[in-house]
Structure formats: C-alpha cells, structure tokens
Amino acid sequence: MSIHFKGNTIKTISQIQLILYSSVFLVLFDNYSFFNNLISVYSLDNNLGFVLSVAIILLCVTILFFTLLSSKWTTKPVLILVILISSMTNYFMNTYHVVIDETMLRNALQTDLHESMDLFSMQQVLYFIFLGLLPAYVIYKVPVKYRTFKTELWSKIKTILILLAIIATLLYIFSKYYTSFFREHKPLRFTANPLYWIYATGKYINLTYNNGPIIVKPVGEDAIIEDTNKSKKLVIMVVGEAARADHFSLNGYKRETNPMLQQEDIINFPHVYSCGTSTAVSVPCMFSLLDRTDYSYKKGRLQENVIDVLKHTKKIALLWRDNNSDSKGVALRIKHENYRIPKNNTICTEGECRDIGMLQGLDNFISKQQGKDIFIVLHQMGNHGPAYYKRYTKAFEKFIPICRTNQLEECTKEEIANAYDNALLYTDNFLYQVIQFLKKYDNKYQTVMLYMSDHGESLGEKGLYLHGLPYFMAPDAQKHIGAFIWLGKQSKNNLNETHLKHISNQTFSQDYLSDSLLGLFNVQTNVYDSNMDIFHEN
Numbered sequence: 447m448s449i450h451f452k453g454n455t456i457k458t459i460s461q462i463q464l465i466l467y468s469s470v471f472l473v474l475f476d477n478y479s480f481f482n483n484l485i486s487v488y489s490l491d492n493n494l495g496f497v498l499s500v501a502i503i504l505l506c507v508t509i510l511f512f513t514l515l516s517s518k519w520t521t522k523p524v525l526i527l528v529i530l531i532s533s534m535t536n537y538f539m540n541t542y543h544v545v546i547d548e549t550m551l552r553n554a555l556q557t558d559l560h561e562s563m564d565l566f567s568m569q570q571v572l573y574f575i576f577l578g579l580l581p582a583y584v585i586y587k588v589p590v591k592y593r594t595f596k597t598e599l600w601s602k603i604k605t606i607l608i609l610l611a612i613i614a615t616l617l618y619i620f621s622k623y624y625t626s627f628f629r630e631h632k633p634l635r636f637t638a639n640p641l642y643w644i645y646a647t648g649k650y651i652n653l654t655y656n657n658g659p660i661i662v663k664p665v666g667e668d669a670i671i672e673d674t675n676k677s678k679k680l681v682i683m684v685v686g687e688a689a690r691a692d693h694f695s696l697n698g699y700k701r702e703t704n705p706m707l708q709q710e711d712i713i714n715f716p717h718v719y720s721c722g723t724s725t726a727v728s729v730p731c732m733f734s735l736l737d738r739t740d741y742s743y744k745k746g747r748l749q750e751n752v753i754d755v756l757k758h759t760k761k762i763a764l765l766w767r768d769n770n771s772d773s774k775g776v777a778l779r780i781k782h783e784n785y786r787i788p789k790n791n792t793i794c795t796e797g798e799c800r801d802i803g804m805l806q807g808l809d810n811f812i813s814k815q816q817g818k819d820i821f822i823v824l825h826q827m828g829n830h831g832p833a834y835y836k837r838y839t840k841a842f843e844k845f846i847p848i849c850r851t852n853q854l855e856e857c858t859k860e861e862i863a864n865a866y867d868n869a870l871l872y873t874d875n876f877l878y879q880v881i882q883f884l885k886k887y888d889n890k891y892q893t894v895m896l897y898m899s900d901h902g903e904s905l906g907e908k909g910l911y912l913h914g915l916p917y918f919m920a921p922d923a924q925k926h927i928g929a930f931i932w933l934g935k936q937s938k939n940n941l942n943e944t945h946l947k948h949i950s951n952q953t954f955s956q957d958y959l960s961d962s963l964l965g966l967f968n969v970q971t972n973v974y975d976s977n978m979d980i981f982h983e984n
Contacts, residue, residue: 458589461521461598462513462605468525468585469508472640473501475577476532479539479637480504487631488623496623499616504638506609511641513605518592526582532640533578537570541855542832542911545636546643548650550914552726552743556771564833567853633919653744663748665735666755669964669971671762671819677936679819679967680812680891682880685729686873686899687770687828688913689928691716693863693870696930701845703870706878710932713946717953718929720901724914728900729774729825732956735973738917751776752960756821759969763815767804768825777823786827798836801826801876805883812887819967820891824880828873831903831912834865838872859906866905881932893934894941894966898959899927929954941966945983954980 459467481501488496515524535546544550592598617624627634636642691697695704697716702708721731721738731741733751756762757780766777769785785791785804793803804824812820829837832852845864849857877897884893902924904910913924933943958978964971965979976982 458591460601461516461518461590461592462601464521464525464585464588464590465509465512465516468529468581469505469512471581472508472529472532473505476536476639477504477637478536479543480634480639483634483637487634493623496620499620499623500627503613503616504641506613507641510606510609511644513602513609516602517598521590522585525585528640528644529582529585530574530578531643533573533576534570535639535643536577537573539637539639541569541853543909544912544914545633545916547636547646547916548653549722549724549727549916551643551646551650552654553724553914556726556774564830564836564852567851569853633916636916653742660748662750664754664758665750666752666969666971666973667758669755669758669969669973671759671968672970674968676892676940678817678891679821679894679937680884680887681820681894681896681966682822682824682884683896683898683963684877684880685732685770685823685825686897686928687725687826687830688901688903689829689870689873689899690902690923691718691899691926691928692923693867694928697928701867703867704874705871706874707930710878710881713931713933713943713950715929715931715950715954717951718898718927719925719953719955720899720927721956723901723917723920723924725770725900726774728956730776732898732900732959733776735960737957738955747775750779752963753777753821753823754779755964755971755973756967756969758971759967762819762821762967763811764821765811766823766825769799769801769804769827770825770830773823773825795839796836798827800839801828801873802879805879808883821963821967826873826876828899829866829869829903831866834862834869837869842871842875843868844871854906854911862905866903884932884934888934888936891934892936892940894937895932897931898929898956901925902927927956941981942983946980949980 481497484497484500490497512521512525512528515521538544539546593601693699693701693703694716695702696707696712696714720728721741722728727743730743730746730751731738733753734741734746735749735752735755736745753764753766753776757764764780766773766780766782767785768777768782769791772784773782783790786799788794788799791799791803792806793800801824808822811822827837832854835848835850845867847861848865848868849861850865851857854862877895880895884895887893901913902922903913904921904923907921907923910921913920915921915924917925931946933941958980961975961978962980964974965976965981977984
C-alpha cells in the first residue's frame with residue numbers, strides 16, 4: 447500500500463518496520479562515543495566478530511525497548527522524543543566526553559539559562575537539526591499501517607521472541623568476551639545511546655521523587671554554644687567552582703596562579719578530595735552530616751545539614767550569597783541572596799556578574815548581628831566551564847593565547863589551560879580581597895576564612911573535558927580540589943595554628959567539613975564527631 451504526498455508516492459510501512467529503521471539510525475549515527483570506547487578496549491584487528499555482535503545486540507535491545515512501548519498512539523511520539531534527545535546526548539558525549547547519567551541529568555535540570563548559554567554552539571544546532579529534527583520530521587510524516595489489535599499483538603510477540611533469541615545466541619557464542627565486558631569494562635555501557643540515558647532518567651526519577659510530601663528530618667536540635675568571655679567569631683567560607691588542586695601554585699604548579707594568596711599567612715591543604723564530581727552532588731554532600739559513601743541525593747534532601755545545626759543554636763547569624771546557580775538545597779532554611787543578577791551585584795561586566803560583588807553590603811549585614819557569631823557562605827562562579835574566558839576581566843588575562851570558545855575540542859590544550867589559569871588568577875584576587883575584608887574586623891571578632899572548591903575539572907587530558915563523570919571512573923583532576931584556611935589575629939590565639947599546620951599535609955575529604963564547622967563554633971551536639979574535626983586535637 448502507498449499514499450500520495452505533494453505529488454510524490456510514499457510507501458506505507460508497518461509499525462515494526464518504523465521501529466527497525468529508527469533503531470538502525472540511532473545505532474549507526476548516535477553511538478560514535480560508544481563504539482569508539484569499545485574499539486579502544488577491543489581492537490578490531492582481533493575482535494571484529496565481538497564488536498559486530500555488540501552492535502547487533504545494541505540494535506536488538508533498542509528495537510526491543512521501542513517494541514514494548516509501541517502502539518497506535520505511542521510509537522511515533524516515543525520515537526520522535528528519543529531521536530531528539532539522543533541527538534543532544536550524542537553531541538555532549540562526542541564533544542566533552544561526558545557521561546549522561548542521573549547526576550548529569552540533575553546538573554542539567556538545575557542549570558539556569560545563563561549557564562546553559564555557555565554551552566550553546568553552532569555545532570550543537572547542527573547536531574540537533576541533522577540528527578534530531580530531520581529524522582524526527584521523517585518519522586512524523588511517514589505513513590504507518592496499523593493493523594488490528596490482535597494482529598499487532600502477535601507481531602509484537604514474534605518480534606520480541608526473535609530479538610531475545612538473537613541476543614541469547616550472540617551472548618553464548620561470544621560468552622568469553624561478554625564476561626570481561628560486563629565485569630571489567632562496565633563504564634563502556636555508559637555511552638550506549640539512547641539506552642543508557644533512558645535508564646539514567648528512570649534512576650533519576652526514582653532518586654528524586656517520592657510518593658508523598660517531602661519531610662525533612664531535623665538533626666542536631668540539641669545544639670548549643672556555651673557563653674564565654676571570648677570575642678565572637680566571624681567566619682566566611684568560600685565555596686569554589688571547578689578549581690582543581692594541581693593548578694594552584696600553592697600546591698607546586700609551575701605557573702603563578704596564586705600570587706596574592708602567597709602574600710598571606712594561609713594554611714594550605716594540598717590533599718583534599720571532593721564528595722562528588724559535580725556541583726549538584728558535592729555542595730549538598732559537603733554540608734551534609736553523611737559521609738560520601740552514605741550520601742545520596744534522596745538521603746541528603748530528606749535530612750537537615752550542618753547549616754541547620756548551626757541555626758539550631760540560635761546564636762549564629764547565617765547568610766548564603768550565591769554567584770553560581772544556587773545552593774543546591776543547602777540554604778533553603780536560612781537567608782539566601784542571589785548575586786547572579788545586577789539588582790544585587792553591581793559589579794557586572796561583559797554580561798558576567800563578578801564574584802567580588804558578593805562582598806558588597808556585608809558590612810551592613812555584620813553590623814546588625816550584635817552579640818552573635820557570624821557564618822557567611824560565598825558560592826563562587828569561579829572556574830565554571832567551558833567558557834573559562836568569561837570568568838575573569840581583561841586585567842587578569844596573563845596567560846595567552848587563550849581558548850575563546852565553548853567548543854573546547856577546537857582549542858589546543860595550552861589555550862584551554864591558559865584560559866582556565868587566568869580564571870584561577872581572578873579567584874586568587876577575589877580570595878585575597880575576602881581576607882582583606884576580614885582583617886577590618888580583627889580587633890572585634892575572631893576572624894576565619896575557609897576555602898574549598900566543590901570539585902575539580904578535566905582540561906582535555908585523555909580527551910576528557912569539564913567534570914561530572916561517575917566518581918569511580920573520574921580522573922584525579924575532577925576530584926582533587928583546592929582548599930585552605932586563613933586565621934585572623936584573635937583566631938591564631940584561640941585556635942591551635944600549630945596543630946593545623948602540622949596536619950595540613952594529610953589527606954582529607956569534604957566529609958570533614960561539617961564536623962569542623964561545628965568544632966570551629968564550639969557547638970555541642972550529639973551529631974558532632976571530634977574525629978572528623980580538623981580543629982580538634984585528638
């Protein structure tokens with residue numbers, strides 16, 4: 447059977463044929479990363495048969511998925527939706543070598559329009575047009591002959607049985623290969639398109655949404671601070687963005703990326719590791735009272751964090767200022783100010799609101815907190831990629847030439863590193879200015895500054911860019927982070943500076959942050975663990 451469309455004869459196809467053609471398209475055109483990674487492990491010279499079997503199984507599983515969801519009302523909408531999304535996952539995997547798992551989906555959904563525009567490119571548009579819109583349009587227009595329910599059901603059953611038989615046969619023939627494929631090379635499946643992002647979407651929904659209202663469990667409600675004759679504390683914590691430790695000259699990096707901080711008497715911690723490889727994981731995890739191995743997004747959002755415990759004391763004034771996307775749920779129950787907008791941040795240049803603007807108006811906030819300790823969090827834009835060249839002003843463009851595009855694969859590694867290091871130079875100046883701000887209060891308060899990046903960043907090593915890989919397979923560059931402490935005059939007398947310098951070369955993780963904050967403010971509570979407090983002398 448055929449129909450006429452604008453003078454052209456278009457052959458009518460069956461539902462199963464449409465699924466088959468669409469699946470072949472997805473396997474052939476949207477799986478470059480998957481097959482590239484597969485061949486890097488199983489070379490074609492010795493494993494051609496196995497590689498072909500993987501391609502056939504991938505095709506069969508894709509057909510199986512669409513067949514199970516097929517009906518007169520669902521087949522085309524499902525195919526079109528998957529084709530469109532797969533064109534974008536294909537682009538990001540090919541361009542930045544990222545994995546589209548549940549964490550990356552959370553990052554994407556929590557990213558605002560401003561950050562999304564940093565990732566926008568003409569190449570992305572071309573992917574979407576040629577691998578998304580055009581095939582989707584063909585699927586929409588192609589006439590499909592739907593048979594009776596009984597006939598379609600029987601056809602579906604036969605198709606499923608044939609697919610399962612093919613999969614079972616290939617698994618049996620190449621069982622020796624698949625044993626290592628599933629056990630030793632699990633990360634290979636993370637780039638199977640569209641199967642893995644569909645699986646990740648289901649996992650994300652399961653981890654994120656509950657059947658009922660979200661009830662946040664209070665913790666540390668017994669928290670108290672005993673009154674002392676000592677002066678109150680003024681602590682500013684800067685949460686950095688994508689600042690990897692090995693690009694800090696404080697840690698021995700060959701370039702001078704911390705010239706201003708090196709003028710200050712800081713206590714550098716060169717061996718600190720993040721809780722995750724993305725802001726959406728690391729920020730809530732570092733302030734959580736759970737350690738990395740116990741933390742999950744669902745657990746974190748159902749339990750109060752260390753800032754809530756500080757609030758329970760009723761003796762600490764709390765403020766979170768954000769020049770990043772947001773606090774990722776950490777500051778939901780305290781005063782939160784958005785410094786991504788010119789209304790609050792008056793230091794905005796070249797379309798970018800600068801981190802230094804977060805210091806504006808802090809004097810006014812501090813003056814209102816008489817008789818209280820003060821804890822302020824400044825969440826940086828920092829080295830947010832891939833547009834590193836936007837993260838600093840012209841005065842900090844020391845290392846040239848730089849990568850002036852978000853298409854990092856079009857730049858040399860030197861150009862990428864130059865732009866990234868210039869952004870670190872700007873962060874160095876910002877952190878120096880925070881210290882100068884605190885010095886004004888040295889006589890009145892015990893002043894302390896804490897700096898800790900949320901995660902690291904890949905800059906093209908082994909073809910990897912940005913961050914967000916699953917923790918177990920992420921390179922050190924995405925987990926090893928910059929961190930240090932600065933103590934004011936009174937704090938040096940009341941905190942054991944010698945102890946901090948003695949332990950500074952030990953290996954720490956973001957798991958230590960919560961208990962260290964409780965110890966720093968002398969909070970007594972049953973959730974405090976002195977063994978995880980870097981200020982406590984065990």
